[in-house]
Amino acid sequence: MEKNAMRRKDKEIKDFKLIQKILKKADICRIALVDGEKPYIVPMNFAYKENTLYLHSANEGRKIEILKKNNQICFQMDIKTELITSEIPCNSGMKYLSVIGYGKAQLIDDLTEKREALDIIIGKYSPDTCYEYSQEALEKVLVIKISIDDITGKKSGY
Secondary structure: OOOOOOOOHHHEEOOHHHHHHHHHHOOOEEEEEEEOOEEEEEEEOEEEEOOEEEEEEEOOOHHHHHHHHOOEEEEEEEEEEEEEOOOOHHHOEEEEEEEEEEEEEEEEOOHHHHHHHHHHHHHHHOOOOOOOOOHHHHHHEEEEEEEEEEEEEEEEOO
């Protein structure tokens, strides 16, 4: 099987515009990191723009320590999830649209870049909000920028 090939070709999303729609519409992005020999996964608020994910974080913590050692990330998000039940349990299933991707994380310290990234994130969740950040707030927050290297989409029931 080729690298990152999807086993169920009938469920693969080949339309990149649909993949982008999922990236823009999903509320939560789960990032998977590798801490030595152990996997570590974290659900996060995020925003997508121009083949890049922006994630809001505290300046310290386990994920930041891991990223300083290994900036490789796998991410996942989904939308339109719905349980489809059947009287025969093995015929039950889920409807969904999802993406899984890989990229490299960069911790953004520059205040101007951080402000621009926060505008993108806040614009996603609160589009009618006025974006003003105090110096103290900007120094307390960290933005993780993920440049997407590879991405696949999968659907079921759509």
